[in-house]
Amino acid sequence: MRWSRDxxxxxxxxxxLCRNGDKFAQKWFWAAAKDPSGDFPITTLAGGxxxxxxxxxxxxxxRGDAEFCYFLLNxxxxxxxxxxxxxxxxxxxxxxxxxxxxxxxRLPFPGGFxxxxxxxxxxxxxxxxxxxxTTGSTTTSIVGVGRRFLxxxxxxxTAVRRRAAIAKRTHLxxxxxxxxxxxxxxxxxxxxxxxxPGDMDFQSSQLVDATGxxxxxxxYENGRSNPxxxxxxxxxxxxxxxxxxxxxxxxxxxxxxxxxxxxCNFTHLFKxxxxxxxxxxxxxxxxxxVFALRGRAIYYGATSxxxxxxxxxxxxxxxxxxxxxxxxMAEALxxxxxxxxxxxxxxxxxxxxxxx
Amino acid sequence: MLATCGLLQSEDxxxxxxxxxxxxCVNPDKSLIKWRWQNLIVIPGSATSITLQAAGSxxxxxxxxxxxxxxxxxGDFEICGFLATSTSxxxxxxxxxxxxxxxxxxxxxxxxxxxxGTSLLPPKYAEPFFVMAQTTxxxxxxxxxxxxxxxxxxxAIGRQFFDRGESAExxxxxxxxxxxxxxxxxxxxxxxxxxxxxxGGVTVAAGATADVLxxxxxxxxxxxxxxxxxxxxxxxxxxxxxxxxxxxxDSLMxxxxxxxxxxxxxxxxxxGFPNSGVISAASLxxxxxxxxxxxxxxxxxxxRVTNNDASDLVFRPCFGGRxxxxxxxxxxxxLTMGDSNSQFIAxxxxxxxxxxxxxxxxxxx
Numbered sequence: 001m002r003w004s005r006d007x008x009x010x011x012x013x014x015x016x017l018c019r020n021g022d023k024f025a026q027k028w029f030w031a032a033a034k035d036p037s038g039d040f041p042i043t044t045l046a047g048g049x050x051x052x053x054x055x056x057x058x059x060x061x062x063r064g065d066a067e068f069c070y071f072l073l074n075x076x077x078x079x080x081x082x083x084x085x086x087x088x089x090x091x092x093x094x095x096x097x098x099x100x101x102x103x104x105x106r107l108p109f110p111g112g113f114x115x116x117x118x119x120x121x122x123x124x125x126x127x128x129x130x131x132x133x134t135t136g137s138t139t140t141s142i143v144g145v146g147r148r149f150l151x152x153x154x155x156x157x158t159a160v161r162r163r164a165a166i167a168k169r170t171h172l173x174x175x176x177x178x179x180x181x182x183x184x185x186x187x188x189x190x191x192x193x194x195x196x197p198g199d200m201d202f203q204s205s206q207l208v209d210a211t212g213x214x215x216x217x218x219x220y221e222n223g224r225s226n227p228x229x230x231x232x233x234x235x236x237x238x239x240x241x242x243x244x245x246x247x248x249x250x251x252x253x254x255x256x257x258x259x260x261x262x263x264c265n266f267t268h269l270f271k272x273x274x275x276x277x278x279x280x281x282x283x284x285x286x287x288x289x290v291f292a293l294r295g296r297a298i299y300y301g302a303t304s305x306x307x308x309x310x311x312x313x314x315x316x317x318x319x320x321x322x323x324x325x326x327x328x329m330a331e332a333l334x335x336x337x338x339x340x341x342x343x344x345x346x347x348x349x350x351x352x353x354x355x356x
Numbered sequence: 357m358l359a360t361c362g363l364l365q366s367e368d369x370x371x372x373x374x375x376x377x378x379x380x381c382v383n384p385d386k387s388l389i390k391w392r393w394q395n396l397i398v399i400p401g402s403a404t405s406i407t408l409q410a411a412g413s414x415x416x417x418x419x420x421x422x423x424x425x426x427x428x429x430x431g432d433f434e435i436c437g438f439l440a441t442s443t444s445x446x447x448x449x450x451x452x453x454x455x456x457x458x459x460x461x462x463x464x465x466x467x468x469x470x471x472x473g474t475s476l477l478p479p480k481y482a483e484p485f486f487v488m489a490q491t492t493x494x495x496x497x498x499x500x501x502x503x504x505x506x507x508x509x510x511x512a513i514g515r516q517f518f519d520r521g522e523s524a525e526x527x528x529x530x531x532x533x534x535x536x537x538x539x540x541x542x543x544x545x546x547x548x549x550x551x552x553x554x555x556g557g558v559t560v561a562a563g564a565t566a567d568v569l570x571x572x573x574x575x576x577x578x579x580x581x582x583x584x585x586x587x588x589x590x591x592x593x594x595x596x597x598x599x600x601x602x603x604x605x606d607s608l609m610x611x612x613x614x615x616x617x618x619x620x621x622x623x624x625x626x627x628g629f630p631n632s633g634v635i636s637a638a639s640l641x642x643x644x645x646x647x648x649x650x651x652x653x654x655x656x657x658x659x660r661v662t663n664n665d666a667s668d669l670v671f672r673p674c675f676g677g678r679x680x681x682x683x684x685x686x687x688x689x690x691l692t693m694g695d696s697n698s699q700f701i702a703x704x705x706x707x708x709x710x711x712x713x714x715x716x717x718x719x720x721x
Contacts, residue, residue: 006647009579009680010536017535019577019680027601028580028649032611040611057610069646074614116646143613147647 004067004116025154026147029066031056033127033142041141044080044131054125054144064158065165068117068125068146073104075140079132081180082142088123089166094174094292095197097130101210102292103174104142114205114267114296115172116146118165173297175202175270177278181289184215184282194276194293202270204295213287220277221270228268232281272300366434366484385519392433392516395509396420396495405509408448408499411554417498422512426489431524435485435514440472442508446501447586449556456491457532463573464542465498467556467586467672471540472510481538482581482678484514486531500556539679541578541651543568543659543671557587557672560595560663568671569602571656573679578651580677585615587672591665602656608649612662615673648677 011020033052035042044050056066073080081097082104094103119125131138151158177192184190196202207219216232270276270293280289369389375381395404399421409415424433442448449465450472472479487493499506517524543558552559560566572578587593597615599608651657663669 004646009577009648009650023579023648023650024652026647026649027606028599028608028645028647030609030613032609032613034611040613141614145645147645147649 004118025150025157027150029068029144029146029148031066031068031144031146033125033144041074041139042129043137043139044129045137046131047134048131048137050129050131050140052127052129052140052142054119054127054142056119056121056123056125058122064121064151065149065162066119066144066146067149068119068144070113070145071104072143072145073100073141075100075138078136078138080138080140081130081132083128085126085128086117086119086123087126088120091171093117093172094176095195096176096178096180097128098174098176098292099132099210099290100140102176102208102290102294113172113294114203115170117144117172118168120162169299170203170296171299173200173202173295175204175276175293175295177291181280183286183288184280186282186284186286189279189281190289192278192280192289194278196270196272196274196276197297198273200297200299201272202293202295203267203298204270204293205267206294208292208294210290211287212290213285214283215287215289216281216283217291218279220279221274223275223277232279267295388519388523389515389517392512392514394422394424394433394512396422396493396512405507406497407505407507408497410504411498411500411502412550416554417496420495420497420510422487422493422495424487424489424491424516429518431489431517431519432527433487433489433512433514433516435487435512437479437481437513438472439479439511439513440468440508442468443504443506446499446504446506447556447588448506448508449498449500451496451498453494453496454485454487454491455494456488459537460573461485461538462540462542462674463571464545465496465556466540466542466674467500468508469586470584470672470674470676482579482676483536483538485512485538488528488531498556500554502554535681536579536678537681539576539578539677541570541572541580541657541675543570543673544656555670557670560661560669560671562591562663562666562668565660565662566671568659568661569656570659570673570675571602572651572653574654576679576681577653578675578677578679580649580651580675582676583673584676585671585673587615587669589663589665589669590667591669593669594664595669595671596662596664598660600658600660601651602658612660615661651675653682 007023007026008020009023010017012018031054032040033042033054034040035050035052042050042052071084073082080100082094082100083097084093084103085091086093117125125144127142129140149158149161175194175196178195179192181190181192217229218232219228220226221228276293278291282289369386370383371386372380373383397404397420398406399419406418406420408418422433422435424430440450448468450462450468451465452461452471453459454461485493493512495510497508499508517527545552545558548558558566558568560568583599587595589595593615595615596612597609598612600606601608657675659671659673661669661671
């Protein structure tokens with residue numbers, strides 16, 4: 001996982017280690033996703049949909065922008081699928097509705113994301129919830145965990161940070177099968193296609209699963225031409241942890257979606273518009289496979305001007321600070337991921353707009 | 357994750373160094389540190405475990421000491437974790453101090469589940485502990501299990517230094533000049549009922565809402581990395597929590613959210629591959645958030661708890677991280693000697709450790 005830089009609590013000034021006063025410019029933040037009437041948690045009827053919204057309030061009590069490093073879910077054991085959307089920057093975080101267990105996680109194992117989600121005041125982060133249970137309603141709690149910035153008197157820093165957030169061409173993304181998998185008969189083989197949207201490359205770090213049954217899997221990129229596995233291999237044993245039973249409080253199943261980290265020290269880049277083909281041979285029990293690829297989107301910016309203009313309006317980037325903000329934007333484009341990463345890994349993003 | 361949290365982890369001594377003409381050679385200095393596991397012992401005597409009587413009975417408390425010897429080449433001890441065992445998973449509380457240099461590591465006794473992990477998943481601390489040769493750490497323990505005895509033992513794990521002379525002195529000076537320590541902030545139990553003192557937490561009645569205060573001491577700010585909990589109830593641990601900073605009134609949560617589901621996780625039993633074991637809260641992923649939070653010194657934080665259970669809740673949370681010390685403001689000078697523990701050291705060890713510390717004090721403060 002790569003977090004945005006923390007504000008250090010200690011700095012060196014005049015050769016001495018001192019507490020950094022700027023550290024108080026950020027606070028921990030837990031934000032609940034509520035329904036339009038403000039209820040939390042929210043109820044979704046059987047087979048129905050609902051929208052849960054994390055609303056970033058206007059600057060209240062000095063608090064401004066929010067940045068989330070992960071999201072947590074409790075659906076009471078029921079299966080739901082979600083599709084998060086940040087309208088202010090027109091950012092979708094998945095190509096389709098993703099099983100909640102793959103997107104979220106629960107403490108102690110929150111889902112591991114490659115990117116944080118940055119939101120401006122007076123904006124909303126929405127989660128379209130699909131209740132996959134056909135009988136009975138589901139009560140869903142979604143909580144974002146992260147930080148809020150205290151921006152009073154810090155307009156210059158705020159403008160730079162916001163502009164950099166707007167300029168960043170990457171964001172959290174999960175890729176699921178284009179068509180939700182139906183149950184696969186034991187020992188039968190099924191094929192699934194994931195289509196990378198045409199306006200982005202997809203850099204994946206992790207294949208995650210919550211099927212709860214063993215199966216063999218083989219993944220190809222570009223349709224069938226490039227297999228990423230030399231043979232079908234056991235999903236349970238080699239690709240991801242299918243499931244682990246956790247007893248005790250809070251009773252839960254830890255799925256691979258909740259495990260931190262990545263399947264490999266290296267990431268894989270799927271090109272825009274390409275098709276990822278996943279072949280699954282089910283094990284000894286009939287089951288509908290539940291899987292997704294987790295990673296980040298790298299946008300090519302066909303609509304970036306509109307997105308940026310809209311985001312600028314939302315973020316209210318003050319023109320006085322535009323030169324500084326422009327510089328921040330340039331830096332963000334040069335090194336959009338900040339620090340971290342694995343030594344020796346080939347960066348997924350080079351020059352702005354480069355690559356096809 | 358550690359690096360991005362801005363932690364001050366000690367650097368390892370590299371095993372390999374670049375040699376001449378592009379070659380690589382073994383670093384001879386690497387042999388100056390060795391792994392070290394060390395039992396805490398019962399004083400007086402040398403037993404490595406102590407049996408505590410049932411909570412509320414005479415003998416429900418005890419003291420364990422970590423004594424760092426200065427013999428057979430052994431020197432300073434840097435501790436990265438403490439491991440604990442207790443009878444059948446019964447709980448006890450820990451109050452750890454380094455009285456030689458007046459460092460406290462928690463404001464109130466802390467549940468063992470929050471402090472120590474298991475060998476499979478050792479606890480994670482914001483910073484290592486550093487104990488100079490010939491000095492000690494004192495750990496007061498208290499059984500918080502009603503109606504049953506509890507036999508506990510603790511082991512410190514880390515590395516011990518074998519170097520002497522200038523490099524050892526430089527390390528000690530750096531440590532003594534360091535303005536940070538590992539720290540756990542626990543709800544205030546001052547003035548708590550005897551029942552609360554005996555169960556190591558704050559009792560919140562069934563269906564009730566209570567504001568539980570955790571006050572940062574005056575001698576430093578707390579940079580918190582995580583929030584953990586070891587609460588218990590006869591019910592389903594259904595409680596909601598909201599955290600409000602005392603002076604500003606800023607809530608860190610925009611709604612009262614389920615402590616059980618979203619804030620932290622108490623003890624979990626994990627079965628299946630790769631190993632059966634117990635995950636304690638102390639060994640959970642290190643930071644609850646990608647970023648740290650600074651609680652101001654002398655500031656109370658309100659933990660507003662609503663117990664939705666039909667049973668009483670014993671609320672045992674803590675914030676963990678590191679304390680950024682203000683030696684000039686409220687903290688007793690770290691090298692003040694003369695308390696009972698220092699006297700113990702002075703009597704036990706003939707070497708002039710007290711004078712040595714005092715000489716360093718002049719340079720470091």
